[in-house]
Amino acid sequence: MPKHSELLDRIFRALADETRRAIVARLVRGPAAVSRLAQPLAMSLPAVMQHLQVLEAAGLVRSEKTGRVRTCQIEPRALRMAEEWIVGQRTSWEQRLDLLDDLLAQRPSQQSSDRPTGRNPQEESPS
Amino acid sequence: MPKHSELLDRIFRALADETRRAIVARLVRGPAAVSRLAQPLAMSLPAVMQHLQVLEAAGLVRSEKTGRVRTCQIEPRALRMAEEWIVGQRTSWEQRLDLLDDLLAQRPSQQSSDRPTGRNPQEESPS
């Protein structure tokens, strides 16, 4: 049972490669055999297999062999896990901006309504 | 001007490391100086700097030096870009499932209501 953080490592690392993202993008449209996945890719079959192993180790892809054909499909939970981490960060960032807005509204020392990006380099930093 | 795909490479690669995710998680709660970021991390300052360079090259972090202090903050657009890629895949996957449901509903050959995960290995594969 891998740690949550190790799993995120593997998922993000797996997605950090154009070839592997292409494989994922193909598989969200339906299952496919290894050779079918390899078809549009400019590399040897073993190279594709290695990419698939990375995706499978990350839990992004599941595969099953029937006869001589290995059929691959996505495991959307891993994708979701990465999404949740990112959304968590974005949420945290937005909450902070809202809080900052509130502080500015309570005590409008100069002007109000100024919020293009995360300004104010050093307002609060207790941690 | 880096290609979209190269940017995604760098963003996902940057996030594929627990230390760098910790830095991001710290920065979403507000800007911080390099030594402040390094404080909870079990590694040398140069190592932290290198992680920051990776984050900056990915566009996830922006930093500015004032006096002898370099202050870092998040660049949420990069985070958003990664999120959008993932959401795009999930959407594509969900659309396919919905379409499959429709097909099953139109022609209920045996039973209906069966949809725990992406079953049916080989219904359609035109591409």
Added chain:
DNA sequence: GCAATACTTAAGCAACCTCTTGACTATTGG
């Protein structure tokens, strides 16, 4: 059975990543 198909394994290699240590520069407080 035999050839074609569809992977699979293994070895090797160049490039890259993460971290280290040691030395160095620029800024600031007293």
Added chain:
DNA sequence: CCAATAGTCAAGAGGTTGCTTAAGTATTGC
């Protein structure tokens, strides 16, 4: 001015990645 602070640069050890080629193993169609 001088020491402490905050960061930067450079080189290198040690491991990982992304490919390759060559040689294997099952399965399947005829």
